[in-house]
Amino acid sequence: MTAPRANPPMAMLAELTHRCPLSCPYCSNPIELERKNRELSLDEWKDIFTQAAEMGVLHVHFSGGEPASRRDLEDMVAHARDVGLYTNLITSGIGLNKRRLEALDECGLDHVQLSLQGVDAEMADWVGGYKGGYDRKMQVAEWIGEIGFPLTLNAVMHKKNFDRLDETIAIALDMGARRLEVATVQFHGWAAKNRAALMPTREQAKQARLTVNAARERLEGVLVIDYVPADHHSDYPKPCMGGWASTGINIAPDGAVLPCHAAHSIKGLSFDKATERPLKEIWYDSDAFNAFRGFDWMQEPCRSCELKAKDFGGCRCQAMAIAGDPAATDPVCIKSPLHAELVAAAEADAEADAELVYRVMPT
Amino acid sequence: MSIELNDSDCPVILRGVRPHFDKVRNVWLLLAPERALKLDDIGRAILDQVDGKRTFGEITKALADKYDAPVERIAGDARTYLIGLMARRFVEAR
């Protein structure tokens, strides 16, 4: 089986650490979180950013965990800018103070993406599992505004907060954000433990679409709103990651190089470490990256479907999770034999309720 | 709300949005949060004039002189282009 030669990657997600002061129940980090002593060093990260820029990566997203948990974040941003990358910091705000933000400004940080756990202190601190987190975040947002960083507010939406979408939009405006991401929770990693607690209802999803459309019209030229709906409310899957290993490259805290942040859930693939093999080789030549490139790996019904060049058969991790086979058709698709089961399970979780299961670090 | 750009407005490229020559792909891009927009020659010519100081009227006049084209046509094209960027929050009119 030969995979077609890939284009260079556009974006890198650099998961600097899995450490985080918060414990959001929908965290997309894997259940087996990496400990601090397994994290890459500053020099290893710098080398990765140099290689990334040479390969054609444009944006690097500093993520985690909470990237601010790394005390050398500033040096990484400075280096990434030096080699010509566009730098984006994805943060809860916790761990940042005014001095650190000013230092990041001096290092050339291009953009900040701030996550929102709830629309008031009671809700946000409950969802994030961190007392005082909301007030701290609001303070950080003020400093971000004072320095003038362009800001995107990222709100993960679920059963418990979808009804407060209007307030979420109002907070984005108050903060002076240019973009708002209204992202329905994706049930990978820790989120998979919270399906019954967080799965939105069909009615909520319908209402959210109306609210987003009305806000987009009202706020044209003021706030850009990106909306990521829940998969199972549509008939066809999303083109996950724009196709396997086609645009993005992820580095886990221990240096494992992945085509997407959930890819470690796929059994049978082994992922190279950036510290052991050149990034370029991993991207173009490794088995894991070539596993689902092109169309040769597909099974029916995808193989003979005219939509395969549009959605690439959907998400490999979802196929793994539900069909037990990463090469199966994404069960979100109505042509999948498992589609009815997936929808029924989602509807059942939407009607059910459960206590939040918080993310925990290994002890 | 629909976006307007008048001759007396001063367009500015917002912080976090910057042109970048991509050596690997051999193209000019406009890098912005989560986005990389390909810049063709026309887009580059327009954005080259957006210095945050000159008004839209001054910009279209300069372009018309430079490319020896009727100012109304240039203004139409440049307005459509910049309003598109304003809708994406890459450019702002002040």
Ligand code: SF4
């Ligand atoms: S989702 Fe929550 S717990 Fe997970 S890294 Fe982000 S802020 Fe931390």
Ligand code: SF4
């Ligand atoms: S059958 Fe496969 S290729 Fe066709 S729409 Fe469904 S997921 Fe996409």
